[in-house]
Amino acid sequence: MTTALTYPPRTLGPEQEAMRAEVRAFLQKEYAAGGFGRGQEAMARYDLEFSRRWGQAGFIGITWPKQYGGRGLTFLDRYVVTEEALAAGAPVGAHWVADRQSGPLLLKYGTEEQRQRFLPRIVAGEAFFCIGMSEPDSGSDLASVRMSATRTDGGWLLNGTKLWTSLAHICHYMIALVRTSPVNPDNRHEGMSQMIVDLKAPGVEVRPVYNLSGEHHFNQEVFTDYFVPDENVVGEIGAGWEQVMSELAYERSGPERILSTFQTLVELVRQVGDDPSEVEARAIGRLTAHLMTLRGMSVSVAGMLADGKMPVTEAALVKDVGTNYCKEVPEVARLICPPEDGAGSNSRYEKMLRTATLIAPSLTIQGGTREILRGMIARGLGLR
């Protein structure tokens, strides 16, 4: 009999609560000093100076070995740091990808020289990375990437286009997934490789792609005979697919998947006040029950990662349930506490509600669409 995916409750220990106190103290001090404004989908919001201060305070790369500037702590400690930053609505976008997946990728597959070259600068909040996976004709079907890398003296020449790259315009580096040999129709996962791209070097043009609310978050990068030296190849030539898959395990179940619209819930609670009607109490109680359950599941997955497991399906399920929850928050809020209804259109509640409504469509698309995730879950159930 197939059994359901399980998420054993994981209690955070005194070390994690000490870390939480450290992060909260830092964030409170920053906020009080005007160091950041609270917002939603914090990983899309950036402030280069905030990221530097965040790194200098020791909150980037905390699971990495001390020799590279990390703190040698566990995934559970990292969980606490990130959830506190997101719950506070801090602008963590600039360093987000480097901290979450580029650094761990280099630790797992990179050369010693690459680790020494990049990790200390990431930790210091001075080197920002973006994800070079999607292309104009390659979204969910990642194996269809076409960007070519052809062998040249001492390295590779890249030609092609990457798309939907979050914050490429402020990042220093991209880790690009490229084809180092032509497609093998019998195994499309062969022949891919990962390379570190210096976005400030010649041969790459970063163009903005404005999102539906007119904001510059995504980019398109066009590569023309762009030279990547051999020392910037990550891992093995041809092993790109396997490396990318391991990278995605870190991407999927974090607190960002359950807290993207948290500030809307906070402001809804403020709007409702301390003596809610029955209907209001039910609505905020329901959303809180969902949030607390999701957090338990998300912490459980962090615990599995801390134990050295690879909970790929478990993580996909948290992302699926979590992102659907995030989308539901503004939809419930507007019915309980209708906007344009006397609170004043410049109220903080209405601002958060508008932002949440506008970012909602992206939540079940980025980092694996709902359909892709549910396909992964179905595979985990033994259905495919």
Next chain:
Amino acid sequence: MNDMRTLILDTAERIFRDLCDQALVDKAEKGEWPAGLWQTLEDSGLTQASVPEERGGAGGTIGDGLYFLKTSGRYAAPLPLAETLIAGVLLAEAGADVPAGPLTIAPVRAGEVIEFRDGTLSGTASRVPFAHAAAAIVVATSAGLAIVDPKAVRIERDKSMAGEPRDTVIFDGASATIVGKVPAGRVWQLGALVRSVQMAGALEGILAMSVQYVQDRKQFGRTLSKFQAVQQSLAAMAGQVAAASSAADTAIEATEAGDPGVSIAVAKARVGEAAGIAAELAHQAHGAIGFTHEYALHQFTRRLWAWRDEFGGEPYWQAEIGRQVAKAGADNLWKFASRT
């Protein structure tokens, strides 16, 4: 998981697998007491797993008893196992010995009060689970906890939509002795906890049944599991089941640690919501056969539909959480949600 718990759950799994099949559940719903199943569970010490040995139990923790209930939910076990657990816990907490046999508790509905005066009870409790089949009814009276012999009270039989006995018990004139204290709201809280846990088990059961069914059933020349629409639907169901199971386990662990806080409210609200959604998806996956009495799915889904409304449905517990959130205030929402 420790050795004791592994032993309890392995034993329970084996007994339910061997004895608690569709036919047994069917007979129980028609009114036949499953004496063999009960006796086997009781002889194995599972029916009072959470009661200390000196009070007549197996000496396990409350968590042992609750995880056992989760397993019983996966088999739709048609016995007052949850009620026996609550009765045992209440009696042990009150410092009283726990009688052998199936037990139940009363009152179980909001607003019902059983008065105790001068050694005599008065009042009516409705929807009491398995009252006529119980060896004793543990009653949370106005003056404390009392143990009442079902033969000493008038019982009008009724059933839930799951075919489980839900009887009206008229206590008027029955004599009783108070054996100890029971905190206000304790029965209700434990009731919400056990129903959450039973539902989480039943949800795991219907997910497994659905996964199996779509792998067996062929249409258009292939198994249903090969259709993406079916895969997506079962994946959505798996999300609900996983969330329910996680919420129930969290409430179990928090109760075991002696600080349930809001976790029981969260569990009942979240699991109850998952129950409706997952039951709907399970029936959809099964098609017409799942709507027949011949096929066992209804034994689980009718329990889910009945259990989700007992001891406070989602609206009750959502509002409870919501009022606590509102009282804590917007700026403490994160501390509340992260329990920090």
